[in-house]
Amino acid sequence: MLPLFKRELVEKHHWITEDELMDMISISQSVPGSLTINSAAFLGRTMEGIKGAVFAILGAALAPMLCIALVVVIEPLIDGNIYVDHFFTGVRAAVVGLILSALLDLRSHVLQSKADLVIMAGSFGAMQVFDINFVYIIACGILCSLFLYFLANKNKVGTAIILGSNLVISAINYKTAYVFWGIFALSYICYRYDRFQIRKKIENKNIEQEEKNPHVALKGEEANANT
Amino acid sequence: MLILELFLRFFKLGFMSFGGGYAIVPLLYEEVSGIWDVTKTQFANLIGLFELTPGSVTVNAAGYVGYQIGKIPGAVLSTIGVILPSFILMLIISSLLKRFSENELTNEVIRGVRPAAMGIMCSSLIFFIGTSIMEAGNMPKSISDPLVISIPSLSIAALSFYAVHKKNINPIWVTLGAGALGVLLVK
Secondary structure, X not given: OHHHHHHHHHHHOOOOOHHHHHHHHHHHHHOOOOHHHHHHHHHHHHHHXXXXXXXXXXXXXXXXXXXXXXXXXXXXXXOOOHHHHHHHHHHHHHHHHHHHHHHHHHHHHHOOOHHHHHHHHHHHHHHHOOOOOHHHHHHHHHHHHHHHHHHHOOOHHHHHHHHHHHHHHXXXXXXXXXXXXXXXXXXXXXHHHHHHHHHHHHHHHHHHHHHHOHHHHHXXXXXXXXX | OHHHHHHHHHHHHHHHOOOHXXXXXXXXXXXXXXXXXXXXXXXXXXXXXXXXXXXXXXXXXXXXXXXXXXXXXHHHHHHHHHHHHHHHHHHHHHHOHHHHHHOHHHHHHHHHHHHHHHHHHHHHHHHHHHHHOEOOOOOOOOOXXXXXXXXXXXXXXXXXXXXXXXXXXXXXXXXXXXXXXXXXXXX
């Protein structure tokens, strides 16, 4: 998508600069919805205000809608054909490969800490085993991430608010309680473990430095001798 | 009133569609199967078809399902429902652009959403394995159930993974090729 955007918007029409394009892409990716629709809304808004956003988004949605209209017209004609069935058996298998590839691509820049891995595994388990509504799953990911952020910044009020809202959600839907508290507890353990590792690393570094640099250790003795 | 419910369901999906097309599949199925009678295999076929048509899976699915339930008004309304959240959020964010990208809290929210979306994406992987590689058209429900694997589907899946991940071939060509292989291999 990116090369296409760059060619059309920056080089051909000069609607935005390349920096603005990067802004547009990064924001569009972090807001729910497809990249095209989000970018259209953003571009329309920055160029022509709200009216621009409405028309840009309509334009971006119109092409897929026309294609779907075509699909809806053609579908009854080919429905039940054995070759079409086999074609789609192949397509379904291809999607398995495509999703696997997308997951592996995402792995390196989404799963940056052990806590991220816990959130991912927990969401998967919540979906498959506990059959929990996805609204709760996304909410749990957000709450857990904020919880760790407040913990790291020693923000007691924030941590309390997050835990409180967690309690409220558990009370509203008791089924989610296992998942929410489970993910929270596990990611807290991961967070503590990471902190412990970092502290150990720093201490080791200090010891090494003292060994390498005997002046640090001798300074005290010199001071004593001078007096 | 069915159309209104359609609108609300897709509106909800619009807020949740993080991480592109695939993460949304189990959510879409959950929402759509509540108002439209569709089997998992049929639904997986549709997602495969939307892979071939331009536009995102969510928008296409909204148009298609909306048409099946409420004809043209249904299609229009559910498409509006699914893009309205993007519209609202992008309007808000583009007006506070600087504060958005520099705010640590919003970054932290996004950081939490992404692994959760990846977990849901793993679910959609299971969804597609269940509807293609498992012969019976479903994942085995308990350990004692026999595990029947369709060899042609498994090899097509492996081949398309290799083509996309290692050879960087455009997913559309891979999907079309896999369909052609399906016609040749599946009996």
